[in-house]
Amino acid sequence: MTTETHHESAPPAPPDLRERAVAALSAARARTAGLTDPVSDADLTAQHSPLMSPLVWDLAHIGSMEELWLLREVAGRESMHPEIDPLYDAFEHPRSERPKLPLLGPEAARRYAAEVRGRVFDLLEQTPLEGTALLDGGYVFGMIAQHEQQHDETMLITHQLRQGAAVLTAPDPEPSRGPAPEGPEVLVPGGPFTMGTSAEPWSLDNERPAHVRDLPPFWIDTVPVTNSAYQAFMADGGYREPRWWAPEGWEQIRTHDIGSPLFWRQEGGQWLRRRFGVTEPVSADEPVLHVSWYEADAYARWAGRRLPTEAEWEKAARHDPATGRSRRYPWGDADPTPAHANLGQRHLRPAGAGAYPAGASPLGVRQLIGDVWEWTSSDFLPYPGFRPFPYREYSEVFFGPEHKVLRGGSFAVDQVACRGTFRNWDLPVRRQIFSGFRTARDL
Structure with a gap:
């Protein structure tokens, strides 16, 4: 007779945490590119539904959250662009109002997200993935990878709401x-x-x-x-x-x-x-x-x-x-x-x-x-x-x-x-x- 223990299974032994973090962050960024590169700048800056942000807002917000948690919280660095920080605070501006904000344009948003990512990868090579609740097990890097993937899903919803010819295939x-x-x-x-x-x-x-x-x-x-x-x-x-x-x-x-x-x-x-x-x-x-x-x-x-x-x-x-x-x-x-x-x-x-x-x-x-x-x-x-x-x-x-x-x-x-x-x-x-x-x- 089996004795029930009511425990949860522990996850398998992970591969190298840095490799896992790099893979998760890279996969998320590749997907972000796949959702933003196929559409025109006009489509990126348009609001396709009042329920959703313009795609370009999601793109820069991804970079903003990554900078906040990985470069500022973990590395203690100053804000790269303090003038834009309020624009990408999800709680400060409802989705319906975001098209009216002076958002970064498509190319500027891409450059910003790429610059943040480059600095993050440099940081990841040097940071011990232990010692604080944020760093233990690479948690904060996993949190940011999940955040980007969640916004990728949000952007896919925007693609479904978007009018016009299909641009995504699978x-x-x-x-x-x-x-x-x-x-x-x-x-x-x-x-x-x-x-x-x-x-x-x-x-x-x-x-x-x-x-x-x-x-x-x-x-x-x-x-x-x-x-x-x-x-x-x-x-x-x-x-x-x-x-x-x-x-x-x-x-x-x-x-x-x-x-x-x-x-x-x-x-x-x-x-x-x-x-x-x-x-x-x-x-x-x-x-x-x-x-x-x-x-x-x-x-x-x-x-x-x-x-x-x-x-x-x-x-x-x-x-x-x-x-x-x-x-x-x-x-x-x-x-x-x-x-x-x-x-x-x-x-x-x-x-x-x-x-x-x-x-x-x-x-x-x-x-x-x-x-x-x-x-x-x-x-x-x-x-x-x-x-x-x-x-x-x-x-x-x-x-x-x-x-x-x-x-x-x-x-x-x-x-x-x-x-x-x-x-x-x-x-x-x-x-x-x-x-x-x-x-x-x-x-």
């Missing part, structure tokens, strides 16, 4: 060659498990600390809800029936005349969608994308189910009943590979439901990492023992019922910013993000 995901899922839902046994982490060296403050949660048994969807399943909700009048909707959600639907996921339209009896400048038929077997928390919640009610809590999602993704341990990822402790999950903008769409059997959890739940961010029913709140680090504005100021938690990452997320413990959050009205969901039910 191959489609390959069809799954493994065994099909065994059934539509999986039973997750009740009992305690370890949630969060105290061992992952680059985990962010809201993922910490590891703590034990005890849950009753529940059923969870084997795969995310698909476009075809969501279309059944639409065809049954789901957008016209107030009983499925939270009051605030119903108000949004009526006020904005919403009747389908964002970027969808019906033409000749067929549903089409616009995806990165290309109009195409909606793929029936892909996870539904660009739905708000209210839409996900309404579908779940219509289906006689509910959204999983954040703790349920994490238990389904990390808990190994055979050992009682919480894994780093559903498949184990090894970093993701293309066989495990659809990550890193390798594709510009989700893979079909049931893909990546190698990435399944011990219980057989699939696609918990990558493809689509998954809405949960939970508000974004701190874990017991939470301590803000290294600044309150990363997580703490967002705690409360205004924001709902999303888990798992999407095809737009890089693996450096995606773990079994990683927590994303957003307002429940948000639809431009790469969000989908799966449902759950009580035993």
Whole structure:
């Protein structure tokens, strides 16, 4: 009989920390270039939606955060350009106002980010990666790599909102060659498990600390809800029936005349969608994308189910009943590979439901990492023992019922910013993000 320990798995022994930091920072910068180089200067400086910054703001903000934390905080250097510091403070200027600011132009923003990066690489060669909380395990370098990748995802959202011809290309995901899922839902046994982490060296403050949660048994969807399943909700009048909707959600639907996921339209009896400048038929077997928390919640009610809590999602993704341990990822402790999950903008769409059997959890739940961010029913709140680090504005100021938690990452997320413990959050009205969901039910 196995004795459950309810511990989290420790990450594998890392390669040289400097090599890991250089690789993570370099991968992020290559992706940033891939998102900003293909578009004109006019596109870089335009605001494609009031919900998003101009791409050129993100580009210089990436450099500004890197300079602040790596050159000023770690190395104690003076500001390179103090006159622009306020322009790239995300809390000082809402996104809708940023086009009016005297921002650096495209070439100046590129030069600034490149100059910062050159100095950072020089610093990295000389800095001991230990001795302070910021430096231990190369944390601050990992934090900046994650920050840039998160802004790359934000810029990819801007590309989706952008009008005009397509400028980004990527191959489609390959069809799954493994065994099909065994059934539509999986039973997750009740009992305690370890949630969060105290061992992952680059985990962010809201993922910490590891703590034990005890849950009753529940059923969870084997795969995310698909476009075809969501279309059944639409065809049954789901957008016209107030009983499925939270009051605030119903108000949004009526006020904005919403009747389908964002970027969808019906033409000749067929549903089409616009995806990165290309109009195409909606793929029936892909996870539904660009739905708000209210839409996900309404579908779940219509289906006689509910959204999983954040703790349920994490238990389904990390808990190994055979050992009682919480894994780093559903498949184990090894970093993701293309066989495990659809990550890193390798594709510009989700893979079909049931893909990546190698990435399944011990219980057989699939696609918990990558493809689509998954809405949960939970508000974004701190874990017991939470301590803000290294600044309150990363997580703490967002705690409360205004924001709902999303888990798992999407095809737009890089693996450096995606773990079994990683927590994303957003307002429940948000639809431009790469969000989908799966449902759950009580035993």
